[in-house]
Amino acid sequence: MALPRIDQIGEWNPQLFREIKGRLVPRNILIATAVSLVSQLLLLMNFSSQLPVPNESATAISNRYCTGTAPPYSPPICLADGFKGFVINWSLWWKDVFFGLSIMGIFALLVVGTYMLIADLAKEERRGTLNFLRLTPQSSPSILMGKMLGVPMLLYFVGFLALPLHLIAGLSGGISLSLILGYYGVLGTSCLFFYTLALLLGLVGKGLGGFQAWLGSGVVLMFLFAMTTMLMSSGSYATHSPFDWLFLFNPEVVLPYLMGSYSLDASTTENYRSSLQQLTYFSMPVGSSIGSIGGLMVLNFGLWTYWIWQAVKRCFHNPSATLLGKQQSYWLTACFEAVILGFAVNPEVTEWTSYNRGAFSNFQVLLVFNLLLFLGLIAALSPQRQGMQDWMRYRHQQRSVHKRGVLLDLVWGERSPALVAVALNLAIASSILLPWILFWPNSELKIPALWGLLVSSSLTILYAAVAQFMLLMKTPKRAVWAATSVGGLIVVPPIIFTFLSMTPMDNPGVWLFSAFPWASLETTTGITVFLAVIGQSLAFTLLSLQFTRQLQKIGESDLKALLSGRSSVEFR
Known part of the structure; x- marks a missing residue:
């Protein structure tokens, strides 16, 4: 007799089954659904409010999403469409929606996911159940992978509900499906890296009480905020120095490659992608294409995830x-x-x-x-x-x-x-x-x-x-x-x-x-x-x-x- 799917998960990874059973209850699912749908609705309303609105003034209207000529350091002039409206650059509008949804997803997955994992390990430590997990016949990789997949389960569910809008926005903005899937690959490896680091911080930071969850997620938040500020401004940030290495830990870096000539600042014509194209590694122009920069980021995330994973396994198996x-x-x-x-x-x-x-x-x-x-x-x-x-x-x-x-x-x-x-x-x-x-x-x-x-x-x-x-x-x-x-x-x-x-x-x-x-x-x-x-x-x-x-x-x-x-x- 075939086992139900949830029981098959329990046979494959009992820790994942434990996390799913404790978190995917109807109340939590309804809350996660409401959070995801309301967030998407607010995002769409925000970008819809930025579209040009006709008025009775004779003054020409300029707007980022119009298609007329663009004066120096100013948005394009709006052209009438003959139906008491304006010709809208919908491709750019959908790109903005795609970019905004991507930024929201990165912050939610990395910051909130890091907090959830560290807080969960701290709770297990306070209750004394972490030592019980160490004594179970499960292998430490099985338990830790169950934690990484199960603890942020509701966060994954929120992201899954936002996936259709994200795909529609990207495809409507002229971004190919292969590039979007490549972005998902970079985002997935970044989640693996930050979540493994969160497990390590949760295991070694037990002396901090419940503060280590705020500390870990706060550091991730500050890092992403600094990188996002750079991404939304103009200028060159490829410094040809070891500081360029930090770019490889930011999944937002690949977004400008997906959208081509693009800037969130409508008063500038410079774009972040041109500065990243100067990025070199052993004199090789790794920033010249999304394939090279994305591949290097995946390798970088994979390398340091491996080393952190070694520390996590040792610390979990023997805390001393x-x-x-x-x-x-x-x-x-x-x-x-x-x-x-x-x-x-x-x-x-x-x-x-x-x-x-x-x-x-x-x-x-x-x-x-x-x-x-x-x-x-x-x-x-x-x-x-x-x-x-x-x-x-x-x-x-x-x-x-x-x-x-x-x-x-x-x-x-x-x-x-x-x-x-x-x-x-x-x-x-x-x-x-x-x-x-x-x-x-x-x-x-x-x-x-x-x-x-x-x-x-x-x-x-x-x-x-x-x-x-x-x-x-x-x-x-x-x-x-x-x-x-x-x-x-x-x-x-x-x-x-x-x-x-x-x-x-x-x-x-x-x-x-x-x-x-x-x-x-x-x-x-x-x-x-x-x-x-x-x-x-x-x-x-x-x-x-x-x-x-x-x-x-x-x-x-x-x-x-x-x-x-x-x-x-x-x-x-």
Whole structure:
């Protein structure tokens, strides 16, 4: 006997069945239907109100949707149609409807969907049912996929009801069905990326109470709002710098390609598509067509969804484990540097800017992105106190450690401290950036760039030592202490230097001890860089020695500590 369709879903994914059964109730369906239909009606009424209305005045009427001649920086003049109305450019009107509906859909799917997923995991954590899900015989991918498909189910239903109007608007505006389907593909992969990121934030942000849902969705909202503001204005935003990478996380980027010469601002003739056509990746014009930009966006979403998914699986299966394994971090760093470098190798060159100047500016931006990357790696690789204690106490009993030695276990081990792994990640990043710097045509800025690579690496390993040292604290808030300490080292020095009017131009030496040493590289000297690196290395050495001493103490067995005449020393 054939099972009903809903029971077939339960056989395929019990978690999805659980979510559907709890959410698709008649009351919720009616509310979702009303929200979708009312939103579409309001959108149509808004654009209908923008159509030109005949009046008795002799003054010529101008309107965006008219078909007459267009004076400079003004909408076209309206032409009478002989029926007491005007000839309307319906194709443009339907394109506006398509664009407005697309923007609404992107904001709803990404912002509201992110909020729903994070809030659902927070609720599961409060009720204690998340641990129950971990103990079920389902695999973690099955549970997590059930969450991603089931939690925003009502949101999907709202979008499904808006799909007919969206297709009608696009086809009536002269957009081919293949381009619309391509846009749906980009939007789908963007949802997969943001929803996977939402799962990760929901799993690691349990200490924030219910605030993590507002925080995660708020960040997505601000990002989309900034990108939409750029999309609705005129000008060129392809900067030929690593910042161009951020375009690949915005599904709105493909919309101008669908609509051709198009601008929401009726007083301008510039369009966003022409600026995006300047986008290059390793000197390849990826912005020249919708196929290349859309394909690159799908690959970018897919790559980073994969890495976030690895962290989500580890965190869901074992909440006390690090988010990434050390071997995974090496591949992640290599992927990140290869991706971000592609947007930096072809800098913008003008009559005031040489290639070296543009490349050095891009290198400074790369250092900022690398700082963010390594802050994330420090958080993802640093084990908690209990993990380091178990590793220190029982490592001599582990066959893998005995077989490959302590040094190799620091490189590959799961519970070993992260300092060696962070140093290796820095070496990987530097080895990818170094050839690019050495191949700059002239040597005037090569030396400052090499200094920047050295100083930023020594600062990063110092931040890692501070974070790992703070994670040995006995207090349950040690993660907060570690984040606060590293954040203070990054934020406080520039604030103090600015307050004391110590600019990078006048006092370059002190800025080498901030998180932004690249600001003073062009005005500093080799001896100043040498002294700064020596000072940072000395601080790192002292922290490492103290860290090793404390690690040895907490690794002592209770019996050994008792026989030695003291209780097991706890670092506070």
